Amino acid sequence: MHFMYVDESGDPGLHKFGSPYFILSGLTFPEEDWHKYLQRLKELRKSFKERYGLFVREEIHAAELIRIKKIEAYRKIRKSDRINILKEYCQQIPIVFDNAKIINVCLQKSDFDNAEKIQLTAWNRLAQRYDTYLKKNAKDRGIIISDDTDGIKIIRLLRKMRVYNPIPSQYEGFYNAPADNILEDLFQRSSHHSYFIQSVDVVAHLLYRQECPKGSLKKFGLERLFAELEPILLKEAARNDPMGIVRK
Numbered sequence: 001m002h003f004m005y006v007d008e009s010g011d012p013g014l015h016k017f018g019s020p021y022f023i024l025s026g027l028t029f030p031e032e033d034w035h036k037y038l039q040r041l042k043e044l045r046k047s048f049k050e051r052y053g054l055f056v057r058e059e060i061h062a063a064e065l066i067r068i069k070k071i072e073a074y075r076k077i078r079k080s081d082r083i084n085i086l087k088e089y090c091q092q093i094p095i096v097f098d099n100a101k102i103i104n105v106c107l108q109k110s111d112f113d114n115a116e117k118i119q120l121t122a123w124n125r126l127a128q129r130y131d132t133y134l135k136k137n138a139k140d141r142g143i144i145i146s147d148d149t150d151g152i153k154i155i156r157l158l159r160k161m162r163v164y165n166p167i168p169s170q171y172e173g174f175y176n177a178p179a180d181n182i183l184e185d186l187f188q189r190s191s192h193h194s195y196f197i198q199s200v201d202v203v204a205h206l207l208y209r210q211e212c213p214k215g216s217l218k219k220f221g222l223e224r225l226f227a228e229l230e231p232i233l234l235k236e237a238a239r240n241d242p243m244g245i246v247r248k
Helices: 033-054 062-068 072-076 079-096 115-138 152-161 195-211 216-218 222-232
Strands: 002-009 019-030 100-107 141-147 167-168 174-176
Touching: 002 033, 002 115, 002 195, 019 072, 019 167, 019 195, 062 079, 062 174, 062 195, 072 195, 079 195, 079 222, 100 115, 100 174, 100 195, 115 141, 115 152, 141 152, 141 195, 152 174, 195 222
Parallel strands: 002 141
Antiparallel strands: 002 019, 019 100, 167 174
8 A cells, every 4th residue: 555645835726816836746655664754754853853942743834934924833943944944854855755756746827717627637637647656666556645625626536537537648539547546535634743744745845946936035045955855756757857747
């Protein structure tokens, strides 16, 4: 059995009302590695507590580490230290999750005229690549665990894809490739209670920073951090992209 933990960055609304991109990132690994990875994450969090005063039970939220809006505990930590936490977390992800793969979907929202289609298209692309990875690489079945999202729509999408999932043929037309290696409905967990979802939050947000760099943050080099994840990116997910990012 494989797990895939999923989180998003950027809102799924239309471009004129929000962010220019909608990003989904999924971290997948076999169930037998779960305890090992959890222990490594606990050790990482203990090091943050010792060096920066970030309590192990406090949520890691990438956007809040950069600019605080809701997490009051972050106000006790200097901004330079919060940025260091984010940088170190990113650098440790390929080490902690040494037998994992990351699948990324980054959609330019200006290509869509319907907000719901943005979210469903992103989930469709992520689930397709996950199912293909399960069939061809892992030769296993898997489940999906995500942060709180619009669960009912995603559940309906996944159920449909298990039966009817048209894929463009390299010759002409389409062929049906049911995404039937993904088991059960979408499982949802609050990111506050999951180190794994917090890890994917870091991945998704740093991809957003790469795609949409902000001038005031360039002195921290945040737009370059996503490249640190290259060792565990599933590049086969999009062979026309050097980092395997699915863009359409």
